[in-house]
Amino acid sequence: MSALGTLSTTSTSATSSTTPPVTPPDTLDLNNIQGDILSGLPKKTQLYIFFQIVDVTKFRADLARFVPLVKTVAGVLKDRQLIKEHKKKGHKTLIPLVGVNIAFSHLGFVKLGIDDSSLGPATDPFIIGQFKDSVQNLGDAGTQTASGLVPNWDPAFVQPLHGVILISGESHETLQKKKLEIECIFGVRTIQPSIFQVTSLRGDVRPGAESGHEHFGFLDGISNPAVIGFDKDPNPGPVSVNPGVIVTGYTGDPSQATRASWAVDGSFLVFRYLFQQVPEFNDFLRKNPIAFQDLTPEEGSDLLGARLVGRWKSGAPIDLSPFKNDPVLAVDPKRNNDFKFEGEINSQFRCPFAAHVRKTNPRNDLEALPPPVGPISVQKNRIMRRGVQFGPELTKEEKKTAKTECGRGLLFACYQTSITNGFQFLQKTWANNPKFPIGQTQPEEPGLDPLIGQGVRSMSGTDPNNEEKVISGMPDFIIPRGGEYFFSPSLKGLRETLASPPVTA
Ligand code: HEM
Known part of the structure; x- marks a missing residue:
């Protein structure tokens, strides 16, 4: 595991987030x-x-x-x-x-x-190609065959x-x-x-x-x-x-x-x-509402969903609006991405360490780390995402039975100049790594990214009343079927x- 994975070792290539931008900027040939x-x-x-x-x-x-x-x-x-x-x-x-x-x-x-x-x-x-990488590094489930472990993918x-x-x-x-x-x-x-x-x-x-x-x-x-x-x-x-x-x-x-x-x-x-088990996801939220302040069970389920993702369904980041959706913040491009998990290096009170957006862009969890470990720039690990949804809306039957009958999910796509630093790093070293991001003092392990993490699925920090509480046995909400x-x-x-x-x- 690399330095960014555990933070227990120092990174020699670390750059400060305060590094000035290159001047003059390269001229891109559009x-x-x-x-x-x-x-x-x-x-x-x-x-x-x-x-x-x-x-x-x-x-x-x-x-x-x-x-x-x-x-x-x-x-x-x-x-x-x-x-x-x-x-x-x-x-x-x-x-x-x-x-x-x-x-x-x-x-x-x-x-x-x-x-x-x-x-x-x-x-x-x-x-190497993603077929091999999927079972070697991405954590995709596979089946042992005479020619080795092969991912459980769509035949295409x-x-x-x-x-x-x-x-x-x-x-x-x-x-x-x-x-x-x-x-x-x-x-x-x-x-x-x-x-x-x-x-x-x-x-x-x-x-x-x-x-x-x-x-x-x-x-x-x-x-x-x-x-x-x-x-x-x-x-x-x-x-x-x-x-x-x-x-x-x-x-x-x-x-x-x-x-x-x-x-x-x-x-x-x-x-x-990527296939998404939507009825099962909704059922999980329904059955595990967070009891916090005077939230109704329905609001408690919404809060759990927001804490798995790191944003409310509206898009408002929970780091800025932790316990109540803020639809105005959600649609304000000047504010809706302006957060850093500031002052939270050792805390998951506002946002769990494992929340999808914190795992895939840890911001100050790495960039504000004090020496000798940090600060560590996450710049080289950023990706340009271009996904689109596939499959139908939920059917009445699926809503009733809480069981997926029709395939749906995300045609996930992203661009970068290094798959090792970009997508593969995010999936392998951050999302699938239960120890990431680890601060200096808190005893609990963050757990896996609850959306895309592949492996034994548990996470801490969903309950703001008890940050150390761990949810284990989380069903697979996202199942990779090719790429x-x-x-x-x-x-x-x-x-x-x-x-x-x-x-x-
Ligand atoms: C079905 C699969 C997925 C779903 C449903 C999903 C959903 C989301 C949502 C709702 C957001 C927040 C909106 C935003 O910030 O744009 C987000 C952000 C993000 N996701 Fe995913 N995602 C999926 C797969 C992935 C995968 C496979 C990766 C990479 C390994 C990834 C990396 C990211 C990154 C880098 C961000 C932005 C984090 C930030 O800068 O704050 N996602 N995703």
């Missing part, structure tokens, strides 16, 4: 970076098409015709401006907009005969994947039209296809008032890192990250010095197919290294 990485493809609905390359020569030629469809960050910013103006005019309808991105796995680069050694050494999770993700195409848009019709266009480019359903679609998954923003909320009901997508040189006027919150934490080749990219030129202006895309590690190259990389030049007559 016309060369794929759009989802820095700005997020605008979406009401999104398709992930996972494919294998079956004809390399044809694929490289087809890719040259596909690249003009790829939306860059500059393109996304234009789309966002259009949406803003459309709303300003008072229109309630959605403008037809589509955004396409593409990313490749290590196996994809191998298949294409492209040397991807500048993306990581043989031990890097990207090179047990097959080798070479790449993924993302299509985002405002409606299913728009998505379907773009999908057909892309299928034509790659000759899908012809006698000479260049790709085979292994599976495709569709995610949809939830309907009505639940829009923006994940399936347990909590507002999501509030806290993503502000990027120096891109976010000019960030809202108050965690310190902005160097661009190279998210985009390869810039200050903060741990492999900045050794990236091949085609691998600059890219990012690693982690995809996880892969991809690299999302620059437009230049796609055009000049992955695609073959257009044939001239």
